[in-house]
Each structure stands twice: as C-alpha cells, then as structure tokens.
Amino acid sequence: MDSSIINVVNLTIHAFLVGSLLLGLHRKIIARIQGRPGPPIIQYLLHTIKFYVKEITFPITAGNPLYIFVALLDVSVWLTALIIAIDLKSSLLIIIGIYVLQKIVEHGCGLSSGSPYGKIGGVRSVFSAAAEVPLFAVVAAIYLTTHSVLISDILNYQSIHGSLLFKMPICAFAFFILLVSKAPNSPFGIVKGKDIVSGYMTEHYGLLASIIYIAEAIAYFALLWIFIAVFIGPWVVSHPLITLAVMVGLTVILAFVNGLTPLLAPHHSVMLQMTIAGLVLCDVLYRLIMGG
Amino acid sequence: MDLFNLNLAIVLFIIGNFVGLEYSYRRYTTPYTEKKIDKIALILSVVGGLLINTPLYVVGCFLIGFPLGMRPGYGRIEFVVGGIIALLTYLLLNSY
Numbered sequence: 001m002d003s004s005i006i007n008v009v010n011l012t013i014h015a016f017l018v019g020s021l022l023l024g025l026h027r028k029i030i031a032r033i034q035g036r037p038g039p040p041i042i043q044y045l046l047h048t049i050k051f052y053v054k055e056i057t058f059p060i061t062a063g064n065p066l067y068i069f070v071a072l073l074d075v076s077v078w079l080t081a082l083i084i085a086i087d088l089k090s091s092l093l094i095i096i097g098i099y100v101l102q103k104i105v106e107h108g109c110g111l112s113s114g115s116p117y118g119k120i121g122g123v124r125s126v127f128s129a130a131a132e133v134p135l136f137a138v139v140a141a142i143y144l145t146t147h148s149v150l151i152s153d154i155l156n157y158q159s160i161h162g163s164l165l166f167k168m169p170i171c172a173f174a175f176f177i178l179l180v181s182k183a184p185n186s187p188f189g190i191v192k193g194k195d196i197v198s199g200y201m202t203e204h205y206g207l208l209a210s211i212i213y214i215a216e217a218i219a220y221f222a223l224l225w226i227f228i229a230v231f232i233g234p235w236v237v238s239h240p241l242i243t244l245a246v247m248v249g250l251t252v253i254l255a256f257v258n259g260l261t262p263l264l265a266p267h268h269s270v271m272l273q274m275t276i277a278g279l280v281l282c283d284v285l286y287r288l289i290m291g292g
Numbered sequence: 293m294d295l296f297n298l299n300l301a302i303v304l305f306i307i308g309n310f311v312g313l314e315y316s317y318r319r320y321t322t323p324y325t326e327k328k329i330d331k332i333a334l335i336l337s338v339v340g341g342l343l344i345n346t347p348l349y350v351v352g353c354f355l356i357g358f359p360l361g362m363r364p365g366y367g368r369i370e371f372v373v374g375g376i377i378a379l380l381t382y383l384l385l386n387s388y
Contacts, residue, residue, distance in 0.1 A: 010296055010299060011295065014295055014298065017299065017303070018302065021306070037324060038364060040312075040361050040363070040364065042310065042361060240293065240294070240295050244298070
C-alpha cells in the first residue's frame with residue numbers, strides 16, 4: 001500500500017468507522033443471545049459522537065495532566081499500531097511494544113482519576129498483562145516458522161506455503177484469546193468488569209471518553225486485521241471488502257464466545273492466560289527442537 | 293473496490309442507519325413490535341438489495357442501511373429480505 005498522507009487518513013477513517021460498526025454489531029449479537037432486541041449497530045458510533053459534543057468535566061480528585069494525557073496517548077498508540085501494521089506492514093515486535101504501551105494507558109487512566117473503581121481497574125490492567133505473555137510466545141513461534149517478524153515477510157511466506165492457521169493452530173488459538181480479551185464483555189475483561197463500574201474508564205467523561213472510544217474502535221480493527229494477516233493470509237487482506245467480510249465473521253464468533261461465557265475472577269483470568277502461554281511455549285520448544 | 297470507495301459506501305450505510313433510526317422513532321411510539329412489516333422500509337430494503345450489486349452500490353448501501361438502523365424491535369424482517377435479495381442477485385450475476 002502506498003503510504004501517502006491521504007492513504008493514511010483514508011485508512012484511519014476506515015479503521016474508526018469499521019471498528020465502531022463491528023463493536024456495535026458485537027453488542028447487538030450479545031443482546032440477541034440474552035433475548036433482548038439490543039441497540040442499533042451504530043450505537044457505538046452514536047456514543048462516540050454524543051460524548052464528543054458533551055461538556056468536558058474533571059473530577060476534583062483527578063491528577064489533571066495525566067488525566068488528559070492518557071486519553072491522547074491511547075489514540076496515538078493505536079494510530080501508530082494501525083500505520084505500522086497495515087500501512088507499513090512492519091515488525092510484529094513493534095506491535096507488541098505498542099500493546100504494552102496500552103497497559104500504561106489503562107493503568108494511568110485508572111490511577112489519574114482518583115476514583116477507587118478506576119484505581120482497581122488500573123491495578124487489574126497490570127494483572128492482565130498476562131495476556132501479553134502468549135503474544136510474545138506467538139511471535140517467537142512465528143519467527144521460528146517464517147524466519148521473520150515482519151508482517152510483509154509473513155504475508156509472502158503464506159502466499160507460498162499456505163495459511164499459518166493450519167500450520168500453527170495453537171499460536172492462532174492464543175492470538176484469538178487475545179482478541180477475546182480485547183473485545184467488550186470478555187470473560188477476561190477484568191479491567192472493565194461491571195463489578196468495578198467501568199474500571200479505568202469510570203471517571204473519564206465527555207471529550208476524553210470520546211477519544212478513548214475512538215482509540216478502542218481503531219484498536220479492535222487493528223487487532224482483527226493483524227490476526228487475519230498473520231494467520232489467514234494475503235488473499236484476504238489484499239481485498240478490503242473480503243477483509244471486511246472476514247472481520248464481520250470474526251466479530252460474530254467473538255460475540256458468541258463473550259456472550260456465552262461469564263466474567264472470570266481476576267486470578268482465574270490470569271491463570272487461564274498463563275496456561276495458554278504455557279501451551280504456546282511448549283509449541284515454541286517443539287519447533288526449536290524440530291528445527292522450525 | 294479500493295479503500296476510498298469502500299469508505300464512501302460505509303459512510304452512506306451509516307447515514308442510512310441514522311435516517312432509519314430517526315424515521316422509526318418518529319413513526320412508532322411502542323418500544324417493540326411483532327409480525328408487523330413497515331412497507332417503506334421493505335421497499336427501500338429491496339431496492340437497496342438490488343442496487344448493491346450495480347455501479348450504484350453506494351446508494352444501495354444507504355438504502356439497505358435504512359431498515360437495519362431502525363429502532364430496536366423494528367426493521368429486522370425488512371433488512372433480512374433486502375439482504376437475501378442482495379445475496380441472490382450477487383449469485384445470479386456471478387453465475388454467468
């Protein structure tokens with residue numbers, strides 16, 4: 001893809017709109033599973049616009065510089081991920097680095113507000129860093145198989161050798177669990193569990209909440225795209241319409257998974273993610289011994 | 293289809309959703325309906341389903357977004373009919 005400014009703007013708008021619609025669809029499907037009519041699929045977009053035009057408020061307990069900065073950092077983090085992954089098709093290691101930065105955003109967002117719910121959400125985001133361990137292991141396994149961590153090289157490898165989904169099912173499963181944990185109402189969604197209101201987002205309101213919503217829509221799109229590119233292959237990501245169709249399919253699967261599973265307790269969530277990391281590490285060891 | 297045209301179709305689809313939502317809230321006051329079909333939404337959905345496979349796909353996206361965007365509990369059957377027509381048209385056009 002030509003990485004001119006116009007293309008990057010085009011891609012950003014596409015990611016935001018598609019991410020918002022998919023998150024709306026996700027919410028609609030969960031509502032149908034629960035026997036409710038559910039909101040229209042543009043509800044996420046309506047929320048974002050509503051918060052964008054609302055008055056901005058600052059809690060008296062908030063540490064204002066950090067309170068504002070984390071929202072801006074969130075959107076910067078995911079815009080960077082979008083450009084590095086989709087436009088430049090660069091390294092998966094940078095994507096991991098960006099994903100780790102997201103943890104700083106969640107932690108800072110929760111702690112800066114001064115709210116006890118926000119603080120618990122921030123602390124839980126540190127626990128849920130366990131979700132990154134399988135991600136590291138997945139990248140290691142991909143490197144052992146394709147001898148590169150560049151998305152462009154992985155796509156080239158798949159165009160010659162076929163989809164990695166069938167060659168590395170355990171890694172694909174681990175990455176899919178990452179998608180599950182990032183999607184709303186996830187069993188691993190301890191950071192924004194309903195027991196702590198909205199977790200780290202509890203005290204963010206108005207324009208700042210809107211910016212975080214925009215970042216989350218872009219994050220959802222970027223993560224789905226990376227999963228499709230790394231595990232399904234170039235014949236999907238080279239056509240925006242087919243990519244969109246596969247993303248809709250993945251969102252339906254994610255909505256069913258999240259709609260039919262209860263929220264795990266924080267320690268169970270971490271334990272399960274570490275178990276998946278252990279599985280992927282066994283896969284990495286096997287590939288090391290067998291020579292890729 | 294390139295990304296710009298796809299974005300255009302998505303924006304029109306979202307506007308169709310907005311219009312459908314506004315229309316249904318003005319027209320219906322009850323929160324939920326069963327076995328009742330909105331004729332305007334059905335016609336727009338059928339036309340949208342046909343147009344989505346033509347060079348006027350952007351208009352098709354707008355029209356098919358109309359029943360989907362209607363308030364909760366409305367427009368479901370209309371959207372499914374439009375979707376099936378779009379799928380059948382696609383299969384017919386691509387079978388020759």
